[in-house]
Amino acid sequence: MRLASLVVFLLLWQVVAVVAQDATVPMPAVVFERIGAEIASMALPHHLGVTLLRVSVSFAAAMLIGAAVGIAMGRWPMLDRFLDGWLVLGLNIPALVTIILCYIWFGLNDWAAILAVALNKIPTVVVTVREGARAIDPRLMEVARAYRLPVSRKFLQVYLPQLYPYLFAAARAGLSLIWKIVLVVELLGRSEGIGFQLNVFFQFFDISGILAYTLVFAAVVLLVEALVMRPMERRLNRWRQ
Amino acid sequence: MLTVHVREKHYADRGGRRHLALRDLRLSAEDGEFVCLVGPSGCGKSTLLNIIGGLDATAQASVDLDAGAAAEDVGFMFQEPRLMPWLTVRQNVCLVCDGRPGAEQRALELLRAMELGEVVDAFPGALSGGMQRRVALARAFVIEPRLLLMDEPFVSLDAPTAARLREMLITLWQRRRATVLFVTHDLREALALADRVCFLSASPGRIVLEHRIDLPRPRDPQSVEVGRRYEELLSRHPGLLAGLGGDNQDAA
Incomplete structure (x- = not known):
């Protein structure tokens, strides 16, 4: 079925x-040729690699920090009340504002770029994980206490598994958001990466270049989803059947 | 020997009011003794077990389980099986005993003895209620507890399943000789299991009557002897199960 949908998509595009018979709508064949050329010149692999690295680092940072804060807020109502205002603020600041401010304050470098992306993502992770931390089953935690489980085992085998669905929801939504923001960050202030390349193509009105990069990027996202996220989720959800 | 003294335990806010759950409750048990705690609902039986099991930090109480016994030597079985649904049967049992020598082996032997050998790698969600209780029972025994706390563990099971579990419990207990505190509201069940039954008053709970049972095991809750004891107790202390109770000591 997935294959059929792909074929239909390509057919529609061709039609x-x-x-249209217009330079702004190149044929699929032209775009695929362009992908081949960009790969052969190593330009695409280079920029793709840079972007993927930024995506992974900011994703990991956002998930770690967001999960830690979310767990803490779910656990301690005082902290929850204290940070709630910041959270609402963080959720509502436009991504563009964070990006510009990070570049102004920390300079046009990779750390500022990664920080900007992570800052955009952290609040949504916090909100999701906090929901999970509030839904922790106290009866299972009592089992851990009654049997005096060591803290690490209690956390990894009793607490964390209850958060998995929430962590996955956060990761899913997080990846799709981060992909998009990273490109904007690159477009605004970096001289490498897919976002930067797209900007270059835009200035030359190079539509097949834009489509070539977009297609490859989309393919990578699909692969990550199919090869990492879905198998991991299936494994962690085995017990649900 | 286990000695417990709860000076006071109250809930600051239960239904908008301060609720005194237990006051000046003293309880002791010999090593290897099987003690049942019987009382009306809401009298603080579960609260008492939680205090003894170290799950309640707010009670003013002292619990002494013999010199030499570590806190890890306490097993706990709750009203619900409370298994981790994401761990297999084997992992659930091993969860509480990791790091002890021979634990894995012992866990498997226990599971096999409890007729769970076929399902050690299944998840709890795939098991029947009775099987889940058996896993919980195995989890309680795998640590070779000095003290085993059981909070109405066989409630809401059909009669044959409950009978089977009681049988298994007695067999395991006779082999390991843990001290058992078993909470129930079913006097017949208590009479079938215990060496001694302690009756709790209505809240604030304290022990109003102790009754020793020396019938040979195994006993069936529906048997004539148990039935006779049951009638006898209730005719002598009519308000007993409502928690009103009679004299403080009863020589049986």
Whole structure:
């Protein structure tokens, strides 16, 4: 079924391109040729690699920090009340504002870029994980206490598994958000990466270049979803059947 | 020997009011003794077990389980099986005993003895209620507890399943000789299991009557002897199960 949907998509594209007969709508074949050329020149792998690295680092940072804060807020109502205002603020600051401010304050460097992306993502992770931390089953935690489980085992085998669904929801939503923000960050202030390349193509009105990079990027996202996220989720959800 | 003295335990806010759950409750048990705690609902039986099991930090109480016994030597079985749904049967049992020598082996032997050998790698969600209780029972025994706390563990099971579990409990207990505190509201069940039954008053709970039972095991809750004891107790202390109770000592 997935394959069929892919074929239909390509067919539709071809039909539109033929009907439009316009330089702004290149044929699929042209775009795939362009992908081949960009890969051969190593330009695409280089920029893709840079972007993926930024995505992974900011994703990992956002998940770790967001989960830690979310757990703490779910656990301690005082802290929850204290940080709640900041959280609402963080959720509502436009991504663009964070990005510009990070670049102004910390300079046009990779750390500022990663920080900007992570800052955009952390509040949504916090909100999701906090929900999970509030839903922790006290009866299972009592079992851990009654049997005097060491803290690490209690956390990893009794507490954390209850958060997995929430962590996964946060990771899913997080990846799709981060992909998008990273490109904007690159477009605004970096001289490498997919976002930077897209900007270059835009200035030359190079549509097949834009489509080539977008397609490859989309393919990578799909692969990550199919090869990492879904198998991991299936494994952790085995017990639900 | 286990000695417990709860000076006071109250809930600051239960239904908008301060609720005194237990006051000046003293309880002791010999090593290897099987003690049942019987009382009306709401009299603080579960609260008492939680205090003894170290789950209640707010009570003014002292609990002494013999010199030499570590806190890890306490097993706890709750009203619900309370298994971790994401761990297999084997992992659930091993969760509480990791690091002890021979634990894995002992866990498997226990599970096999409890007729769970076929399902050691299944998840609890795939098991029947009775099987889940058996796993919980195995989890309680795998640590070779000095003290085993059981909070109405066989409630809401059908009669044959409950009978089977009581049988298994007695067999395991006779082999390991843990001190058992078993909370129930079912006097027949208590009479079938215990060496001694302690009756709690209505709240604030304290022990109003102790009754020793020396019938040979195994006993069936529906048997004639148990039934006779049951009738006898209730005719002598009519308000007993409502927690009103009679004299403080009863020589049986």
